[in-house]
Amino acid sequence: MKRLLAVAVLVVLALGIWAWYHLRREVPQPAWISATPRDDFFYGAIGTERTAGLPFWVWLVLPRLCPDHVPGPGGYAALGRPWEQGREMPVGFAKKTVGYVRVGANCALCHVVWSRPGADEVPLPVVAARGQAADLQPLQAFFSRCAQDPRYNADDILSEINMATKLSIGERLLYRYVLIPRTRRALVEPSVLLDAELQAHRQRPEVSFGSERLKGLAAWLQEQRRAPR
Numbered sequence: 001m002k003r004l005l006a007v008a009v010l011v012v013l014a015l016g017i018w019a020w021y022h023l024r025r026e027v028p029q030p031a032w033i034s035a036t037p038r039d040d041f042f043y044g045a046i047g048t049e050r051t052a053g054l055p056f057w058v059w060l061v062l063p064r065l066c067p068d069h070v071p072g073p074g075g076y077a078a079l080g081r082p083w084e085q086g087r088e089m090p091v092g093f094a095k096k097t098v099g100y101v102r103v104g105a106n107c108a109l110c111h112v113v114w115s116r117p118g119a120d121e122v123p124l125p126v127v128a129a130r131g132q133a134a135d136l137q138p139l140q141a142f143f144s145r146c147a148q149d150p151r152y153n154a155d156d157i158l159s160e161i162n163m164a165t166k167l168s169i170g171e172r173l174l175y176r177y178v179l180i181p182r183t184r185r186a187l188v189e190p191s192v193l194l195d196a197e198l199q200a201h202r203q204r205p206e207v208s209f210g211s212e213r214l215k216g217l218a219a220w221l222q223e224q225r226r227a228p229r
Contacts, residue, residue: 025097025099026098029043029045029096040217041106041108041217041220042084042091042092042108042112042125043087043091043095045104046104046213047195047211048195048198049094049102050098050195051195052191052195053103053104053192054103054193055179055183056101057165059093059103060161061157061161062143064160065146065149065156066146066151066152071138079142080134080139081139082112082113082123082125084124084125085122089103091109092105092108093109094106100171104193104195105193105194108125109193110134110136110202111134111221112125112128112134113128113133127221140190140192144187144188146187147184147187154180158172158176161175197209197210197211
């Protein structure tokens with residue numbers, strides 16, 4: 001009896017460690033992101049990935065899974081997201097490991113837009129002027145349409161993911177039975193990438209943030225808007 005109890009305790013402990021590692025373990029973002037205020041604003045995580053956002057590998061393959069729901073070539077850039085040359089992700093998306101690799105929104109998703117230079121100039125991401133915000137409707141519509149598309153299923157998604165990375169057996173099971181179904185339900189929500197604090201800010205931007213992290217980013221944003229252009 002004692003032996004069976006010991007085995008049961010070890011099994012529960014092993015499952016707990018596995019769950020923590022794959023669902024709760026936090027890994028800091030790369031140091032280059034926080035090295036400058038600009039990159040921190042453009043790519044830094046602000047906590048949305050803990051309660052909102054998407055599994056990174058699902059987020060990555062969605063434009064390839066549903067290309068006919070994207071208005072042109074370029075993936076997320078075609079959906080209006082500014083994308084700096086050489087960067088892994090568009091501005092406004094923060095990649096961070098919390099158990100599994102996740103993508104959440106940050107302040108730049110709404111407050112950074114494409115510049116409109118001359119015809120021969122390369123467009124660049126710039127901080128939006130006061131009273132201006134990025135149009136998230138094309139991105140939100142894409143998420144919703146792809147989630148309701150028959151191609152959104154575990155077999156097709158895992159096949160696309162397999163062309164980008166090799167998931168472990170445990171990760172494949174997690175994606176197949178937990179993350180892919182849960183993400184499908186989340187994608188039809190208008191604010192899939194935004195946590196409660198950002199949703200409240202979009203509705204009432206005049207109200208101050210509660211977290212020091214967001215207060216600091218808001219202060220940097222105001223400085224950029226006051227700087228001469």
